[in-house]
Amino acid sequence: MKRFALLGALQAASMILWSAPARCQVPPDKVVASRIRAYLQPFSDTGNFIGTVLVARGGRILFRQSYGMANYELSVPNSNETRFHIASVSKPFTAAAILQLAEQGRLGLSDRVSRFVPGFPNGDRITLDNLLTHSSGIPDINDIEDYDTFARSPHSVEQLVAKFAGLPLEFEPGSKERYSNSNYSLLALILEKISGKSYEEYLRDRIFQPAGMQDSGSDGEASRLIPFAASGYNPAGISDFEKAPYVDWSNKTGSGSLYSTVDDLYRFDRALNTDILLKSSTPQLHYVKAEEDRYGWYMFERVGHRVLAAKGHGPGFTAELDRFPDDDVTIILLCNSYGTASQNPIAAALAAIVFGQKAPAPPSLHAAIAESLLASYAGQYQFGPDYFDPNAKFTLTVQPGFLLMQIGDRHRALVPISATEFLERTFFGHIAMLKDSEGNVTGLTCRYGNTTFTARRL
Numbered sequence: 474m475k476r477f478a479l480l481g482a483l484q485a486a487s488m489i490l491w492s493a494p495a496r497c498q499v500p501p502d503k504v505v506a507s508r509i510r511a512y513l514q515p516f517s518d519t520g521n522f523i524g525t526v527l528v529a530r531g532g533r534i535l536f537r538q539s540y541g542m543a544n545y546e547l548s549v550p551n552s553n554e555t556r557f558h559i560a561s562v563s564k565p566f567t568a569a570a571i572l573q574l575a576e577q578g579r580l581g582l583s584d585r586v587s588r589f590v591p592g593f594p595n596g597d598r599i600t601l602d603n604l605l606t607h608s609s610g611i612p613d614i615n616d617i618e619d620y621d622t623f624a625r626s627p628h629s630v631e632q633l634v635a636k637f638a639g640l641p642l643e644f645e646p647g648s649k650e651r652y653s654n655s656n657y658s659l660l661a662l663i664l665e666k667i668s669g670k671s672y673e674e675y676l677r678d679r680i681f682q683p684a685g686m687q688d689s690g691s692d693g694e695a696s697r698l699i700p701f702a703a704s705g706y707n708p709a710g711i712s713d714f715e716k717a718p719y720v721d722w723s724n725k726t727g728s729g730s731l732y733s734t735v736d737d738l739y740r741f742d743r744a745l746n747t748d749i750l751l752k753s754s755t756p757q758l759h760y761v762k763a764e765e766d767r768y769g770w771y772m773f774e775r776v777g778h779r780v781l782a783a784k785g786h787g788p789g790f791t792a793e794l795d796r797f798p799d800d801d802v803t804i805i806l807l808c809n810s811y812g813t814a815s816q817n818p819i820a821a822a823l824a825a826i827v828f829g830q831k832a833p834a835p836p837s838l839h840a841a842i843a844e845s846l847l848a849s850y851a852g853q854y855q856f857g858p859d860y861f862d863p864n865a866k867f868t869l870t871v872q873p874g875f876l877l878m879q880i881g882d883r884h885r886a887l888v889p890i891s892a893t894e895f896l897e898r899t900f901f902g903h904i905a906m907l908k909d910s911e912g913n914v915t916g917l918t919c920r921y922g923n924t925t926f927t928a929r930r931l
Contacts, residue, residue: 705789
């Protein structure tokens with residue numbers, strides 16, 4: 474399965490949920506904290522959320538709590554000081570750095586890439602604004618066939634850009650938008666060329682230090698020790714975890730190499746509300762609604778309130794920073810698990826709670842069923858042409874208390890939540906078995922957000 478397509482669908486789904494009426498009586502801070510704690514507990518108890526949460530309103534932190542382990546091998550719990558990789562939540566920082574240079578007159582957003590990187594293919598057709606808005610047409614480096622192998626070794630920003638520079642454009646620059654991490658790696662290279670500093674040095678000097686972010690940085694050197702760093706995990710089994718695949722984070726420079734804490738990200742949020750990092754007019758001009766994220770942010774409505782959301786997925790980590798600019802509300806979730814429950818449904822539910830709306834009870838997360846019933850679902854299945862990986866075949870095998878879904882070299886745990894329904898833990902999908910009039914299993918449906926796919930049994 475192409476990961477970018479599935480993650481894009483999940484992001485889109487999280488943007489259209491929770492469309493309840495906007496204006497309700499705002500509950501007191503202590504009530505909000507109590508409701509958030511009660512909502513999160515079942516996710517923590519079943520291994521569907523590990524990490525740290527911070528919720529703030531009007532400059533006051535209403536809720537800050539950590540769950541699970543920063544390192545399961547050493548039994549080190551997550552804490553407020555734990556530093557998490559924030560994956561694509563790095564993009565707003567890269568964009569802010571470019572916007573700073575634009576404010577200083579050192580570049581223009583309409584400038585062509587060729588001005589800064591002579592010889593870059595199609596560089597005379599691609600603007601910096603195209604890169605910042607994912608409208609360049611440059612393919613995503615993550616989708617290159619050997620990227621997973623490539624990303625296990627360290628690479629400079631120049632080497633990253635060289636990896637995708639020769640690929641043909643997917644569309645005419647400016648004609649459409651399609652998410653591509655390559656855009657932000659190229660922006661990191663341009664940042665270094667203009668500033669004369671490394672990507673990490675520039676962010677430290679011009680963003681982290683002015684915002685008071687003392688516990689954040691760019692993981693560009695694998696041998697460097699990062700104090701209080703969380704290890705990354707993938708969901709495994711009913712409630713367990715396994716180590717995430719290794720990646721050298723230098724391969725995410727510009728697009729996803731940063732690490733941070735919930736408190737540091739809140740400091741970033743506070744700084745964006747002032748002129749510390751950018752002039753107040755700059756975000757108002759560029760942080761607008763679009764098909765993909767713009768300048769690192771998605772803009773949409775959640776529970777009837779305008780939100781700027783930065784979302785990140787990386788090997789073993791998930792992150793979300795939601796800013797409600799009209800309400801001065803901030804919700805931050807940092808997780809050292811690749812499971813997406815933190816983004817959907819948790820982030821949306823926490824917003825509903827903060828704004829005094831009714832958040833439904835957490836979804837069913839586990840139910841014990843007979844092994845013989847599990848065995849009746851085992852076998853081979855095939856999705857249709859509308860699936861992310863068209864016509865993908867997969868196998869369901871019986872494990873102690875759950876089913877294992879294997880698609881190619883990837884596997885996902887399907888945890889029973891009823892006799893015919895399962896929770897797919899990695900992407901928090903809903904699986905429902907299909908049977909004919911005689912009770913024979915004929916296939917299944919797989920729902921992510923509001924998108925449902927059907928697979929037939931072979």
